[in-house]
Amino acid sequence: MPDWVEPVAHYMFHVGLPMTLRIAAYAVIGSVAIGIAIGTLMTIRFRPLQGLIRLYIEIWRGLPIIVTIFLVYYALPTAPVIHHRFAAVSGAALGLTLWGSAQVAEATRGAVQSIPREQHEAAAALGFGWIGRHRSVILPQAFRRLLPPLVSLVANIIQNTTIASLIGVTELLATGQRSIERLQLTPPGDSHAFAIYGALLVIFFCISFPLTRLAIFLERRLV
Amino acid sequence: MLASFDWQFIWDHIPDFWEGLKATLKVAAIGIGGSLAVGIVLGAARAHRIPVISQLAAVYVEVIRNTPILVQIFFIAGGLTQIPGHPIRLEPFTIAWLSVTIWGGAYNTENFRAGFEAVPNRYREAGRALGFGQLGTFLNVTLPIGARIALPSSINTYVSVLKNTSLLTAVGFAELTNTAYSLESVSFKATEVYFALGVTYLITVSLLSLVVRLVERQLAIPGTF
Numbered sequence: 294m295p296d297w298v299e300p301v302a303h304y305m306f307h308v309g310l311p312m313t314l315r316i317a318a319y320a321v322i323g324s325v326a327i328g329i330a331i332g333t334l335m336t337i338r339f340r341p342l343q344g345l346i347r348l349y350i351e352i353w354r355g356l357p358i359i360v361t362i363f364l365v366y367y368a369l370p371t372a373p374v375i376h377h378r379f380a381a382v383s384g385a386a387l388g389l390t391l392w393g394s395a396q397v398a399e400a401t402r403g404a405v406q407s408i409p410r411e412q413h414e415a416a417a418a419l420g421f422g423w424i425g426r427h428r429s430v431i432l433p434q435a436f437r438r439l440l441p442p443l444v445s446l447v448a449n450i451i452q453n454t455t456i457a458s459l460i461g462v463t464e465l466l467a468t469g470q471r472s473i474e475r476l477q478l479t480p481p482g483d484s485h486a487f488a489i490y491g492a493l494l495v496i497f498f499c500i501s502f503p504l505t506r507l508a509i510f511l512e513r514r515l516v
Numbered sequence: 517m518l519a520s521f522d523w524q525f526i527w528d529h530i531p532d533f534w535e536g537l538k539a540t541l542k543v544a545a546i547g548i549g550g551s552l553a554v555g556i557v558l559g560a561a562r563a564h565r566i567p568v569i570s571q572l573a574a575v576y577v578e579v580i581r582n583t584p585i586l587v588q589i590f591f592i593a594g595g596l597t598q599i600p601g602h603p604i605r606l607e608p609f610t611i612a613w614l615s616v617t618i619w620g621g622a623y624n625t626e627n628f629r630a631g632f633e634a635v636p637n638r639y640r641e642a643g644r645a646l647g648f649g650q651l652g653t654f655l656n657v658t659l660p661i662g663a664r665i666a667l668p669s670s671i672n673t674y675v676s677v678l679k680n681t682s683l684l685t686a687v688g689f690a691e692l693t694n695t696a697y698s699l700e701s702v703s704f705k706a707t708e709v710y711f712a713l714g715v716t717y718l719i720t721v722s723l724l725s726l727v728v729r730l731v732e733r734q735l736a737i738p739g740t741f
Contacts, residue, residue, distance in 0.1 A: 355722065357679040359685070360717055452584035484598055486597070487599045487600070498579060
């Protein structure tokens with residue numbers, strides 16, 4: 294193996310990859326928590342609340358993720374009233390969470406509505422209130438249907454963490470690019486960009502492919 | 517407090533946003549048309565299990581769907597120029613439409629494969645019985661029905677193609693997001709610029725879905741509503 298490979302691989306796997314997984318973990322946890330909560334609330338027949346959640350979903354699903362991340366990272370610090378400056382890592386995680394939670398909310402709404410009315414009625418007859426009914430009866434059943442899209446979401450979020458590199462987060466893509474720049478500046482000046490970008494494609498494929506296969510497998514088992 | 521939001525600034529820079537939007541729409545239009553063509557051809561190859569092409573198409577679909585589009589863009593813009601021995605150098609505009617077409621084509625191949633496979637076999641048999649050859653049966657039976665079945669899922673792909681053009685800003689292509697980014701870096705009006713950018717995307721995305729939905733209604737198989 295050529296000399297340049299070892300330090301580049303070390304940098305990418307010990308600095309870039311952990312950061313990619315960290316942002317993805319924040320975003321997945323945030324998306325699932327917010328998405329399941331508001332997706333369930335959306336099944337309550339109360340128009341103003343439904344409209345508000347619908348607006349949230351349409352905005353964050355409609356915007357390109359890069360625009361959402363730019364809004365959070367660049368626009369909020371100078372915004373009237375808010376004036377909040379996020380660190381790049383939190384800004385990227387928050388941007389991905391806004392997008393991801395909208396996806397989860399939509400999937401949750403569908404999953405909750407697919408549970409037959411009788412389940413609600415039976416739980417109510419057993420004395421469960423709205424919260425207890427959803428927590429103990431409806432959501433556990435809806436979760437089966439929700440699991441395949443959640444697994445796909447994890448794969449999508451991991452892929453989209455690369456956008457964090459555009460606001461200066463040293464995740465996997467950024468470590469690859471910095472390696473290319475450094476190799477270019479050191480003699481003999483060969484950047485190895487083809488090999489490094491190719492390696493990035495391979496690494497992301499190795500992470501994402503098992504997840505998308507798992508999602509398809511879960512989807513089939515459900516039917 | 518809302519007074520510190522500079523509406524006049526947005527108003528003054530509408531021509532800049534319009535220039536950026538035009539570039540975005542141009543690339544998105546080619547990307548959508550290209551992914552439609554790729555989707556129909558490779559989707560047909562997948563659905564009819566045409567040897568070699570079908571397997572290659574499957575690999576193409578899996579590679580594109582399981583890697584970040586941003587890395588694909590950098591690979592095309594920066595990686596191909598550094599192939600040892602055979603560097604491939606592309607124009608920025610070529611990089612732009614090529615990368616979103618490759619991405620959208622992969623997703624559309626899946627959409628159309630599913631659509632073509634959903635066409636009942638007896639329809640094809642009826643086509644053959646009427647004397648159509650294999651290509652004739654595809655063009656007159658499988659394509660018109662299967663493409664309509666594939667339409668709702670392919671709409672999502674077209675909207676995503678439009679949204680993904682925003683990532684071309686990373687390689688310096690002057691589309692809408694890049695225009696906003698440049699405007700922000702000279703004016704420091706981040707809130708105004710990105711607010712206007714977000715609203716522009718939301719309007720454009722809604723209009724695109726509206727247009728495609730109208731087309732869908734026009735194309736719907738009569739009696740299936």
